[in-house]
Amino acid sequence: xxxxxxxxxxxxxxxxxxxxxxxxxxxxxxxxxxxxxxxxxxxxxxxxxxxxxxxxxxxxxxxxxxxxxxxxxxxxxxxxxxxxxxxxxxxxxxxxxxxxxxxxxxxxxxxxxxxxxxxxxxxxxxxxxxxxxxxxxxxxxxxxxxxxxxxxxxxxxxxxxxxxxxxxxxxxxxxxxxxxxxxxxxxxxxxxxxxxxxxxxxxxxxxxxxxxxxxxxxxxxxxxxxxxxxxxxxxxxxxxxxxxxxxxxxxxxxxxxxxxxxxxxxxxxxxxxxxxxxxxxxxxxxxxxxxxxxxx
Numbered sequence: 027x028x029x030x031x032x033x034x035x036x037x038x039x040x041x042x043x044x045x046x047x048x049x050x051x052x053x054x055x056x057x058x059x060x061x062x063x064x065x066x067x068x069x070x071x072x073x074x075x076x077x078x079x080x081x082x083x084x085x086x087x088x089x090x091x092x093x094x095x096x097x098x099x100x101x102x103x104x105x106x107x108x109x110x111x112x113x114x115x116x117x118x119x120x121x122x123x124x125x126x127x128x129x130x131x132x133x134x135x136x137x138x139x140x141x142x143x144x145x146x147x148x149x150x151x152x153x154x155x156x157x158x159x160x161x162x163x164x165x166x167x168x169x170x171x172x173x174x175x176x177x178x179x180x181x182x183x184x185x186x187x188x189x190x191x192x193x194x195x196x197x198x199x200x201x202x203x204x205x206x207x208x209x210x211x212x213x214x215x216x217x218x219x220x221x222x223x224x225x226x227x228x229x230x231x232x233x234x235x236x237x238x239x240x241x242x243x244x245x246x247x248x249x250x251x252x253x254x255x256x257x258x259x260x261x262x263x264x265x266x267x268x269x270x271x272x273x274x275x276x277x278x279x280x281x282x283x284x285x286x287x288x289x290x291x292x293x294x295x296x297x298x299x300x301x302x303x304x305x306x307x308x309x310x311x312x313x314x315x316x317x318x319x320x321x322x
Contacts, residue, residue, distance in 0.1 A: 028253075028285040031177050033169070033294040037301035040172065040322065041085055044304050047320055048086040051311060058311035059088040060144065060303075061110045063121045065103065065129065066096035071122045078120070081300050087307055090116065096126045103129060104137045111139040117314055118144035118307040141314065144306035147194075155198055158205045161313075162306050167199040169298025170233065170254055171208070172322065177287060179231070179252055182209040187226050189242065189275070190235035191216045195256055199233055222246070234275040244280040252287040256295050 048058055060082055064075050075091070082089035092106060103121075110119050119142045125131050135143075140150040146164035154161050163171075174181060186203050190196035191214050203210040215225055226232055226246040234242050235256035247253060257275030274291030282288050289295055309319050 028282045028288045031173050031254075031287050031289045031294065033173060033289060033296060033298040036173055036176050037169075037297035039176070040298075040301045041081065041304065043322065044087075044301075044308055044320075045085045047308055051308070052086070054315075056311055056315050057088055057115075058086075058118075058308050059090065059116050060118045060120060060307045061090045061092065061113075061116045063092045063094065063103070063106065063110075063119070065094045065098050065122075066126045068124065071124070075122050078300055078303060081304055082307075085304055087304060098126075098129070100129055100133065103134060107134060107137045111137075111142060114314075116142065117311040118142050120145055120303065142310060144303060144310055146198075146306065152193070152198065155201050155205075160202070160205075162310075163202065163302070164194060164198055165299045165302040165306065166195050166235075166256060166295060167202055168302040168305070169295055170199055170256065171202060172302065173254065173289065173295070173298060174231075174252075179287060181231065184210050184230040185228055186210040186212045186231045186233065187229035188212060188214045188233045188235065189216075189226065190214075190233075190237065190256070192235065195235040196233075199235070203231075236275050238275060239273050240275070240277040242276040242281060244277070244284050247281050247284050249284050250286045251284070253281055253285045253289070254295065255289050255291050258291060258296060 062075055064071060079089045110116050119138050121134050123131055135147045138148060140148045143151055143162050146162040151162045181203055188196050188200045200212045200214045204212040215222055223246045227248050229251055231252040233254045237257060239259040239261050253276055255274035255276040259273050260270050261273055263271040272292050305322060
């Protein structure tokens, strides 16, 4: 039976560290501020934004909401982002994705100042990761790194397999784990990988970020491996009052029998993603006031 890596518990510890840091910053006249832009009325996005604003309040970060209608034009959205770029009281900008289909997400990402890109999506920040000089790390990969670090799991010299190659999770986590200080040997798998189970079963650490419910089965996992499940999928379940339940990309019950450590869904990587958004916002406030990065 594996040991559970609780993102809920780890994120609570990080949020408390951030709360104390924000208190200290306020004594210096610095109030970290996150601007959150929501376009349209996507129910899932509304829940995510509400959770992010609530966490801001718990930590002491000021959050400013900009709720725009689905009929907002590209120009109107980019004008708002440019206004936030120029506002010295706003340290971080988050535009909640997905946007309505009429809007170009890439153009919005490029419009956000790299210095306020707390989601870590701007190509400049992605490039800094590739160069081994990370500044803003996208929140989910950052959360995975913190989970490994705070669980005492060494990555140096380990074989890591990342299942998924998205720009949001797969690519950055693979680059980060192979960089100096983490020093893993990383293999990235995807839909075209041959003999997938043969590759994943060699992993000391398996990061599943493929977006397919319960895809990773026990026969794909080496005995004693560390399994990080990044997936968040909703599947039908008539036994639940809602008619559905949340699962990851890993078949949890069968894989936990083989893994040494495993993250649950929910309560694993999800809470960490929000905590690292908060960390990026605090660091943005520090950097914009000539201070060094907070050590987490």
